[in-house]
Amino acid sequence: MFKNALVYHIEQWDPPTRAEIEQRLERMRFVPCSPAQPESAGWVAPRGEQHAALLESVAGQLVLKLCTETRPVPAGAVKEQLQARLDRIEAETGRRPKGKAARELKEQVVHELRPRAFSKRSTTAVWLDLEARRVLVGAGSAKKADAVTTQLVALFGGLRLAPLQTALSPATAMAAWLSEKQAPSGFSIDRECELKQPDSEKATVRYARHTLDIDELGEHIRQGKLPTQLAMTWNGRVSFVLTEALALKKIKLLDGVLEGSSPGDGAEDGFDADVAIATGELQRLLPDLIDALGGPLVKEAAPPARAETTSADTPPWETAAA
Numbered sequence: 103m104f105k106n107a108l109v110y111h112i113e114q115w116d117p118p119t120r121a122e123i124e125q126r127l128e129r130m131r132f133v134p135c136s137p138a139q140p141e142s143a144g145w146v147a148p149r150g151e152q153h154a155a156l157l158e159s160v161a162g163q164l165v166l167k168l169c170t171e172t173r174p175v176p177a178g179a180v181k182e183q184l185q186a187r188l189d190r191i192e193a194e195t196g197r198r199p200k201g202k203a204a205r206e207l208k209e210q211v212v213h214e215l216r217p218r219a220f221s222k223r224s225t226t227a228v229w230l231d232l233e234a235r236r237v238l239v240g241a242g243s244a245k246k247a248d249a250v251t252t253q254l255v256a257l258f259g260g261l262r263l264a265p266l267q268t269a270l271s272p273a274t275a276m277a278a279w280l281s282e283k284q285a286p287s288g289f290s291i292d293r294e295c296e297l298k299q300p301d302s303e304k305a306t307v308r309y310a311r312h313t314l315d316i317d318e319l320g321e322h323i324r325q326g327k328l329p330t331q332l333a334m335t336w337n338g339r340v341s342f343v344l345t346e347a348l349a350l351k352k353i354k355l356l357d358g359v360l361e362g363s364s365p366g367d368g369a370e371d372g373f374d375a376d377v378a379i380a381t382g383e384l385q386r387l388l389p390d391l392i393d394a395l396g397g398p399l400v401k402e403a404a405p406p407a408r409a410e411t412t413s414a415d416t417p418p419w420e421t422a423a424a
Contacts, residue, residue: 103227103380106242107350109388110251111398112235114262120157126257127156132169137217143170143253146225149373160377164230168250171223175215183211226250229381237263238384242351266348269396273346276329281320285334286394291315294333294343297322336387344391359383 118126132144147154148167158165187207192198199207227240228250237254241247244265255261275286285291295314299305307322323329328346335341339359343351359379392398 103376104229104238104240104353104384105351106240107353107384108239108241108244108247109266109348109350110237110239110247110263111266112232112237112261113264114260115258116260117232118258120159123157123258124155127166130253130257131156132171135171135173135221138213139173140216141170141172143168143249145169145253145257148227158373158377160374161381162233163377163381164232165377166228166230166254168226168228168253169223170226170249171221173216173219173221175212175219179215180208180211183215184208187211228254229384231381231385234385234388236266236388242345242349244347244349266392267399268348268392269399271346272344272348272395273328273330275395276332276344276346277323280314280329280332281323283315283320288337288390289394290335290338292333292335292341294331295319295329296331297327298330299325299327301326336390340383340387348395355379355383 117123127145130144132146133142135142145156146167146169147156148158148165149155156166184204184207188198188204226246229238229240230236231238237251239247239250241250251263254263279285279291280295291314293309293311293313295309297307297319305327307327309319330346331343331351333341333343333352335356339356340353341356342353345351
């Protein structure tokens with residue numbers, strides 16, 4: 103279900119009813135780009151079926167899927183067309199457009215070429231764990247995840263999210279694990295790592311399919327290089343690559359998790375089973391990872407009194423459905 107993930111903490115949210123959420127989702131349903139439109143984003147059915155629900159609830163976990171379509175115009179085509187027009191105008195008038203005139207001409211070229219450009223479409227899964235007050239976005243980069251959270255805030259209005267932060271930065275923690283040749287409790291270190299010098303040169307060392315229990319790694323760290331990526335496995339059940347930005351990449355459920363699993367409840371597509379298994383494993387992995395990173399970062403300023411609301415403890419749609 104998730105190959106990559108960035109985690110956000112729900113700082114504030116009064117969840118609307120399921121009916122209200124579905125109405126809002128319908129208003130923000132994905133619509134493909136028009137010929138002249140550079141980008142379009144909207145919500146699609148998590149099951150991948152055209153007329154399925156835009157909101158899925160599996161074992162109390164909410165799942166959404168955002169679809170984004172872009173219609174990029176190749177830079178080479180723009181440059182070629184622009185050059186030709188600039189040359190023609192210079193030949194006709196004796197003057198070559200510059201500054202604002204050249205920029206406006208470039209915009210005109212892009213506008214004319216866009217309808218002929220091929221569109222690119224991608225989807226991003228979103229998991230809302232109200233009990234843990236977390237949102238997990240199936241993206242590997244902060245830029246992509248921020249675009250998704252912007253859509254979430256637009257969808258829910260009063261929702262306020264903050265990237266998950268821990269007392270120890272991932273780079274500091276990974277450096278300690280590698281230097282001491284000791285993974286945190288419940289985890290093992292795998293055979294992939296990247297270290298980078300935090301200066302202008304950005305000297306980088308990568309290990310792939312290589313044992314990391316070596317003195318050479320500790321020497322790189324003593325020289326000032328910091329780990330930016332480290333492959334790990336949690337309890338022999340989930341493997342992933344932890345990054346310095348606290349992103350989880352290359353998430354994979356291992357054979358021990360998948361053995362004996364079945365769609366169940368007559369679900370032919372296996373969607374419910376996939377969601378239940380993936381969210382169930384990640385629900386247990388994330389607290390252990392946060393503990394390994396020194397626990398959640400405690401802010402000095404106390405949150406507003408309103409943050410004590412217990413609305414997330416019992417989702418309103420479950421109450422309505424009871």
